Amino acid sequence: MKVVVITGGKSGIGSATVDIFLNNNYQVVVLDKEEVGKSHPKLLYYNCDISDEHMVKNVFEEIYKKFCKIDVLINCAGIQILEEWHSISTVHWNKVIKNNLYGTFYCLNQATKYLNRGGAVVNVTSIHAKSPRINNYPYDISKAGIELLGKELAIELGRKGIRVNNVAPGCIDTPMNTDIDLTSQVIRDKIPIGRAGQPEEVAKVIYFLSTDSSSYIHGVTLTVDGGRNLIK
Incomplete structure (x- = not known):
């Protein structure tokens, strides 16, 4: 049986990703600061703040043991x-960068010690890693850093038989976007497919990139945004 570690599996895209792997x-193994809220014989939860390097190291050692x-x-x-x-509060700036960018780095640094040939890594970034906007500076910058880090690791790990890819979601109906009316005409007009995406639609792409079905896809960022990037 294959073992997948998913950070941020409590809600949104992370929760949908947990479901699709369980179904397969x-x-x-879920790492999150909050309980996952679901029970399954093949689901293991670790309370883990990924911005804490020491905690991440200990958790990955436990998983491997x-x-x-x-x-x-x-x-x-x-987080955003x-x-x-x-x-901008420097406290808030540091919190977002520390969680998103540093946290991803800590998890990558530890997990890749234990990944064998045939393993896979998928990082969830954002279309805003490349498409600038205002008022979400630390989040977008952290996602841009994750995207580049993923591509650089693809160079590092490819010859070891480990594939690394990124998924860049657009406007997705998740708890992170609860303050936005995703059904508004303004939002829909910016998405050629005419609606916001669902977490499950992103999770399917994440799963695909994790399996042998994508065995020759490596070092790329797949955009899952209903065509949002086409409209400026």
Whole structure:
């Protein structure tokens, strides 16, 4: 049985990703600061703040001791804090960067010690890693950093038989976007497919990139945005 570690599996894209791996008979290990809220014989939860390097190191050591391997790592955990440029709090800036960018780095650094040939890594970034906007500076910058880090690791790990790819979601109906009316005409007009995406639609792409069905896809960022990137 293959073992997948998913960060941020409590809700949104992370929760949908947990479901799709469970449905495909994986042993799923979730790292999150909150309980997953679901029960399954092949689901194991660790309370883990990924911005804490020491905690991440200990958790991955425990996972390896328990299963003697890690086949797939999905970096899905992310937070955002919206603030105008001249109102940015350095505390908030550091919190977002520390969680999203440093946290992903810590998980990558530890998990890749245990991934064997044939393993896979998928990082969840954002279309805003490349498409600039205002008032979400630390989030977008952290996602841009994750995207580049993923591509550089693809160079590093490819010859070891480990594939690394990124998924860049667009406007997705998740708890992170609860303050936005995703059904508004303004939003829909910016998405050629005419609606916001669902977490499950992103999870399917994440799963695809984790399996042998994508065995020759490596070092890329797949955009899952209903065509949002086509409209400026």
